[in-house]
Amino acid sequence: MVSSSKRRAYLLQMVIGLVLVAVLAALILGAKRSLDAQNITSGYGFLWRSTGWNIGFSLIPYSINDPYWKVIAVGILNTLYLGGMGLIFATVLGLIVGACRTSTNAVLRAFGTCYVETIRNIPLILQAFFWYAVFTNLPSPRQAINLGDMLILSARGIFTPALNIAEPYGLLAGMVFLGTLIAALVLALLPRRDLKSRLLYPKLGRAIWFVGGLGLILVILLGKVPGEPLLLTAELKGLNFTGGLRLSPEFAALLTAMSLYGGAFLGEIIRAGFLSVSKGQVEAAEALGLSGWQVFTKVRMPLAFRAVLPTLTNQYVWLLKATTLGIAVGYADFFLVISTAINQSGQTIELITILMIGFLIINNLLAAFMNLINKRIALRGTQLRS
């Protein structure tokens, strides 16, 4: 016999479920009617139509005759490029800031505090606008600020030297580099259950780095254009620079803003990590005769890293989402590409779905990856966190 409260719960849920279905159906029907009124055929067929419009920046070759799926892929690549670079720079900056904030030196602490409190309390988009205004108001190429040919700042963009190797070899070099990195990461994350694998894996890791490095050098040497220098610096030709690697003002502005802003937040997280390492651990390490540097790299750093990894994951996901600010300054990231595509094709629902699913996949992949690291490095038997 089902009790009356249980029956009531079932009834209530059925009513709520029916209402939800009805509301959803009404929304979908209404949307369909208004789309029909605007003569838009729904479906994903448009992904294979050519776009007919160009975008500002692309890592892979792209022309206006290319189909929609390709422009979306370009946008995703651009987002990953900006996000990846931003995460790397922000992490480096965060480590420096975190070390400063926990330093015994009062001056360094004061610098860290000033930096964090200033940057954290100003909206990121304002900072992005500021850097965009700064980078687009740099002097013209003829009066560019030249820092020893390594970094040339001009209104046309920021130029750094680039490897001067023939086209297919450049792509190959990038693939070898990424492949080595992924292989090393996969190996580092593989479970090491028995003694054999614990002895074998570090050797395998060294072998991967060695083979990868050797391959990279080989590819670069093969691709070297005879009679020209290996490292090509940007040179002024006419009204603009040629050669070298160009960062557009949009990309540079977003990268600067994201790195500075992310650095302040990551610095605070890393500081909290350092503070969470108990004094006894450090004193024990000192008592064993480890030097200050050894205590830092072998005891404080690993313990702090373990303590903050979950928070760090959230901040990384947040920073990756912040790449959507590209639309504010005109960097062709995933979101800008999608919104342009909506304007041009009118396939609103399909494109919004792609956007949402894309972000869900990217963010969840990053979070899953970080959680995998978290699981692998957790100290066995001492932590409650699984």
Place this chain on the structure above:
Amino acid sequence: MANSATARALPPISPLKTRLRKSFFPTPLSGAISLAGMAFAAWALWHLFQWAAWNAVFIGTAEDCRAASGACWAVIADRWRLMFFGLYPHEEHWRSALGCLILILVIILSCLPVFWRPLRLAVLWVCSLAVFILLMRGGVFGLSYVGEERWGGLTLSIFIFCATALIGMPLSIALALLRRSSLPLVSVVTGMVIDSVRSLPLVTILFAVAVVLPILAPGSSGTKIMRVIAGMALFFAAYQSEILRSGIQSLPVGQDEAAKSLGLGYWHRMTRIILPQAFRRALPPTVSQFAISFKEVSLVIIIGVFDFLASGNAAYGSGEWAFTYVEVYVFMAFVNFIFIFSLSRYGAYLERRMRVGK
């Protein structure tokens, strides 16, 4: 007894000289870093002072600024009305200024513990926002009518923030309670809504409500500002409800069980026992969520709302002041900094106060 115990626990206070040496010159290397750092700070501060004050032009024309080597604060003196009030009619600016002050006053009053009663907060916020809208919109009491599309500047930014808080807060309580519902259908659906909102960037949600909604449901979705506020409130509520939920979950189960055994119904248990305690525990993260929310208001520029940031862009963007972008952004950053820094300091103060209370 207690006194001697604390005296023993605290280390003896060393003389000032020793303390200074310990924090600035513990080792030769650290001492060198201290000296270099102080020299750099002095150099940077000196240049900053020269740029921002000594050589700066505070009142004057663009030509005066070009002649001077320092900052051009004259652009602020010339364009502050645009930055604060946007495109609001010039002779009615006092209404926008008054409205802005009312909202700031409400924010400050809400920080006082006297107002931490649901009824008082609700009355304060609803009344003052109603007064604000009446004042800004006009059309009654002899005030001329000014449509929402002409609101702008700092006043609009603060209004969006306040309206987001006013709508988002009750919504977050509802979402937190729904997610904890004993009916699986309700809690699962609410959880899905909260998690999908949280996994998307705010920009995409704003884009969806501002651009996509009118395409899907033309003519039935209010003005743009109303849609923006609805989107921001949903986003705020998704995050705030998780903060509240963790506040609720941190309470001992005994509280709910004791209330049940006294025969209190669901609403009484929630409003009298659970939520007040949960709010108390969740207060510091709530304040920092407000600070985050204030920063996020700046994002509305992306969908073409004429907020503080957009009017600042317009202030230097046209012709004669085009070279003063640094000054305008520094000024806007400063105004934002005042609000957000105060909120975060207030949050830190609350956290300390509550730790002392335990």
